[in-house]
Amino acid sequence: MDRKNHTPPKLAEKLLRQFLKPDFLEDVLGDLEENFYFVLRNRSSSVAWFTYWYQTFNYLRPFALKKSKSKTINQFTMLRHHVKVSWRTLLRQKVFSSIEIGGFAVGIAACILIALYIGHQVNYDRHYEHKDQIFRVVNQWSERGEVGYWSNVHGPLKEVLEDNIPEMEQVARIVLWSWGDAGENHLRKIESKYNRYEEGFFYADPELLNILEIPMVYGMQEHALSDPNSMVISRRKADQYFPNENPVGRRIVLNDNPETIYTIGGVMENFPATSHLQGDFILTLYGRKDGPGTSGWCCTNYNMYVKLVAQANRIAVEQKTVELRNSFVIERLREDGQSGLDDIQKYQSYYLQPVENIHLNPEEVGDDLSHGSVDLVWIFGFIAVIILLLACINFVNLATSKSLKRAKEVGLRKVVGSSQTSLIYQYLSESCVYSLLAILLGVFLAWSALPFFNQLAGASLSIPWLSVWFIPLLLISALLIGVLSGIYPAFYLSRFRPIEALKGQADGGARNSLLRSGMVVFQFTATVILIIGALVTHQQFQFLMNKSLGYEKDQVINILGINTMEGSMREALKEELLKLSMVESASLSDYLPVEGSFVQNRSFWIADRRQLDNGFEAARWAVDEDYITTMKMKISQGRNFISGSADDSSIIINESMVRELGLEEPVGTRIVDMFDLEYHIVGVVKDFYFESLYQNVRPLAMVLGKGRTTLSVKINSPDIQATMASIGEVWEKFNTHQAIRYSFMDQRFEKMYEGLQQAKTIFLLFAMLSILVACLGLFALSIYMVEQRGKEISVRKVLGASMGRIFKLLTFDFVKLVLIAIVLAVPVAWYFMDYFLSDMVNRIELSWQVFAFGGVVAIVIAVGTISFESIKAAIINPAKKLRSE
Amino acid sequence: MKETKLGEFEEVILLLVGILKEKAYAFRITEEFKTQTGRGSSIGSVHSTLERLIEKGFLTSEMGKPSAERGGRRKRIYFLTADGQKALQVSKEFRISLWNQLPEFSVNQLSFG
Known part of the structure; x- marks a missing residue:
């Protein structure tokens, strides 16, 4: 965008010249230019620039477009023709096509699920209006270049911060660990006798409602927690205990204890699923006589949230906390008789953690919350890409291996005057048709696998059918994947020379078969890595479960x-x-x-x-x-x-x-x-x-x-x-x-080891998916190979080759590739799994048996897949194949 | 036979062309539409309506004079045809007759300037 020139965008003008009817060109360009200067006078140049583009696109209407020449009609007809031919090819080779589309669909389903998961994980705590001003105050210890964080701070720090740092608009402490009545309790309405068990209690200062912008159903953010012994409950608990009434002012007894009677000061909306903080009952810290809220400089029992004033600089505020530590906090700690103050002076300071970071916690702040795992997000994303890649490779592989069959078609098209460009268009539109079908199937698969996936990942995801971007995104990815995976076959097929192709001499050539082999190797490398991953996590899990703990947990x-x-x-x-x-x-x-x-x-x-x-x-x-x-x-x-x-x-x-x-x-x-x-x-x-x-x-x-x-x-x-x-x-x-x-x-x-169990299931699931995709590809390749070598096999049989020899001949090529894949996979898997286990104290040692087993599984699966077609080829009566010559 | 009914948007555009007289070209009409109705519209959609009205025979167009602020380009000025004026007249009378049939708002109590 050219802000200095203050002239209408050249590119848009060029575009208008391209598509506008020549009759209209002069007055439309005039109108738009006049409009441009009109907007420029009243608004900024970028608004004018944007408006010009907007107006340009609004001229994309049938009345204003150039009369289509015969060329466009022809192109449309050709497109229709391409789609029709694609459809016929698809029907002609049902097994091939369903493998291509099915493999694609599996990859896409995996991608959709994983994208939903990742989207959910990175969307935590984005809903606050002032999210740039909300922070958690945590401790920072940096010694010799290593930095560590933990969340527990001293209670009186709240007042110190409020009094000395004007940028801090509000400060609130919360207590999440089981102190006093935080955690789980039995509760009853004061007029009732029967105790009900509830979880999700925590203490907080009254300011918390304001800082975290918690919307209230009843009561006010400002007052709901500002009386001693007041509490705020969530909407779902209000509906459960006080259906159809405003519970403000009602009283609740915790654990049958006459000392712990709370008055409801307000009802808040349930915390959204994407909030790092969860819970249904907030107890006030205000005006307490003992326990939570009263501890001094002795102990660090609180997490602390602050809201800074607008435009405050985080670094500057942190600097002020360091000054406070030197002048104030250290003094208090000394009065309290604590040791190690020199180290604190040297290494310890405060850090303001942005609220959006709390869930995924890239700083690895030690606290009592449950976090999402950045690692898991990465692993998931990585696996999604791999599986999609495997599926794309299948497509490329199958399409090129079909090429011989289609060589005649290409030859004939060229003879009647088709250019290479139009052939490329044809094969690209064919792959787009395939990927579109695959995406439809993939969405369906993802939708049906979602409940299972939710259980696995401990999430509650749903497919955003109604989002504005969902359908367009799918269509765009269908096109993109279609073009990406179709581009090699398209160029390859369209290059055939007509005479050779028609004579049946077109040959894949060594280069092509090398590429195909390379892809099989890649697929099996990924598969072997995932199999080994599943085995190692399983072993580690069993090891932990059976570890002698020093006490007996059973019975x-x-x-x-x-x-x-x-x-x-x-x-x-x-x-x-x-x-x-x-x-x-x-x-x-x-x-x-x-x-x-x-x-x-x-x-x-x-x-x-x-x-x-x-x-x-x-x-x-x-x-x-x-x-x-x-x-x-x-x-x-x-x-x-x-x-x-x-x-x-x-x-x-x-x-x-x-x-x-x-x-x-x-x-x-x-x-x-x-x-x-x-x-x-x-x-x-x-x-x-x-x-x-x-x-x-x-x-x-x-x-x-x-x-x-x-x-x-x-x-x-x-x-x-x-x-x-x-x-x-x-x-x-x-x-x-x-x-x-x-x-x-x-x-x-x-x-306690649910995380590991999840990792185990995820590895297993994705290992199975990748085996499935790789096998589909191999299966189709073996069909193709047997078809191609049908005559050779028959001649060999006539000359007296045994079935075993023929089987060996057909499978050996593939087994060789799988062996190469295993050799490549083992070091990679070893490195990753060693890294995965490295921060666990009680870990298994990686044994060669695991790797051997993974390799054997891969070979067995590969041979099993190929043998289906190979055996069929080996037992067929040679006369049948040779007769038609 | 060609469709000769008037849509609401078409009717407003037709009226604006009548009001603006020799200043009736696409950009001006769009601006006027915005100030009169408070609704925004792109020049392209106004232009497409104008062309449709020409097809229906309610408008004609003619190239006007060039001016500097449009890069020396000429304007396409639109004029009401007799058919266009008649169509507006018919539409107005039709409305009034409908209003007259509405008991509380008969024309005797309301004045339409």
Whole structure:
């Protein structure tokens, strides 16, 4: 666009000259130019420029177009002819055509699904009006060029930021981890007696509604959370608990606890599926007396969101936070008596993470949210391209291998005067017809596979039929894929020389067969890589599931939600359950070695060394005296807690913590935590995996305490149903107004590795798809080859070749290609799978058997595919083939 | 036989041609249409309507004088034909007769300038 010249666009004028009736040319050009200067006077030059183009396109009307000469009519007729010929070719060779189209369709279906998935993943948190102003404040630690982030910050930081950084319009803290009433609860309306279990509670400052622009159904963003003990619930929960009424002002009791009565201050819209933050109940942090919202500079318990003023510069604001850290935060931490302040001064600062980044989390901020995986997006996209490529290759392969059959057609067309250009047009339109059909079929396939895919990827996608861009996009891609995959066959076929073609001498030539072989090699390389990927992820998954964990996860039932009962009743329930014959032991503790249970971390030191050492963080669990026996953990030194004894200040630590403390004789040593509580070590428990198997076991300390929410029961009966029935009966005696809720620990353990399981299924699925596509291609090629060599085979048979010889002759060429593919695939697969496993602590070693197995599978499949046609060729009566000569 | 009915858009364009007299060329008509009705339209669509009206025999066109702001190009000026004027007349009378049949709005209570 030429903004300086202020003249109408030359290109548009040229276009008008091209298509406009000569009669109209002068006055139309005049009108448009006059309009251009008219717009230019009132608006900017780019608007005028745009208007001129707009007006130009609006002249694309039948009345204004040049009278079509015979040429255009002819072209249209030719196009119709091309389509007709394509259709006839398609019908004449049904197997070939259906393989071409079917293979294409599979590739396209895979692409559509994956595009939907990727589209969903990258569309998170784009719906905020001021999304450029919304950030999450996270910590940044950069030491020797390595940068790490984590999301937990100090509570009082909110006020510090509000008071000192004017660019921060609003600041809100939220609590997502299970602290106070965050997480899951039993709730009832105050007038009701029956408790219902609900998930999705979190705490937030009143400003959050404003910052995240959460639309309200009832109540105001400004006031909904601004009274002490107020809460906001989602529309779906409002519809469930208070159908057809405005619930603002109604009161809700959590966990039967008279201390935790909340008043509904508003109803918000459900969080959209593309929001990183999910939940149905927001509890206010405002005006709390204890627990969430009140902790000081001791602990980092909050995630923090800010909204900057418009046009604020993020980097400048971050710079201000660094100044604040130096002048203010460090001072507070020193008053709190914390160590390691020099390191904080040197390495730690704050980072503002844009809200759109939170879901895919490219910075890898450590937090409690569930994230999409950038890796998965890449892997998916990569696989989609590969499968589409395989399908395109099939098309090219089949089209060129059909070429001999069509050589006569080309020859004849050339003889009657067809130019090479028009032949190219013909074959391109043919491939476009094929790809259009394939796209229709592909959309249908994608549509029918969507429910399965949703389950696999844990998403809720739908095909956007009604989007403005959907249908045009499909048509454009049909054309594009059609042209891309048709271009080689088109040029190749149209080049035949008529005389040779008609004599039947046109020959694929060595170059062509090399290309075809190359494509088969490529297809099988991709297939072998995917097969190996599926095998390795499967092995890794099995390895994790069978790994000895240091405790027994089987036959342990966690009875949940007992926090609505009195403490003494919880004890009584435990005693009562122990009377059942199938219950081996039971333990009251909220801390479980699986995901989704309580977490608490504290820093520890050897007593008297608090001022000298830096200390380290360890998980701190409160368990009762039956916990270690119930979970079948092993005590390696010292003893377990003894019931009724004065074990209040006793502590049991794991072996990893012993190493961290550097103790030779741990039993009897005294240690202190960050709140200056002193313990003496009575026992050491063998390391067990209480977090992810992808990491090493962290230090862990257990103290004596009673769980409030969870009762774990070890059972010794294989009859789960009967056991659950008797446990249910006992529960009924204690708790009539709340349904029993329980989980099996082994299932919760497996759930931790859902990601890996998904990866396994995805690999398997795509490996199968690529096998399918590659096999279709190979199958069609083998049909072609047998047809071509039919006479040769017959002559050989007449001369006495055995069936075995002929079979070997026909398959060997292809097997050679597959062998080459395997040789190429193995190093690539090894590299990728090693990378995939590299950040897991507990990983399998890649064994040669896996690769060998992958290769054998590929060969078996290839030979199986080819042998169908080869055997047919080998057993046919040679007379039949030779007779027609 | 040629279609000689008037569509709403065609009728407005025809009226504008009558109003603008010797200034009735595609760009001017489009601008006038915009100011009078508040609706936008592209020059191309107005032009195509004008040509259709010529086919129906309601308009004729003639090349006018060149002017500088259009790069020295001439304008195509449109004129109402007798048929065109008659068609407008018929259309107006038809409307009035319809209005008269509407009881609350008979022509006696409303004045059409």
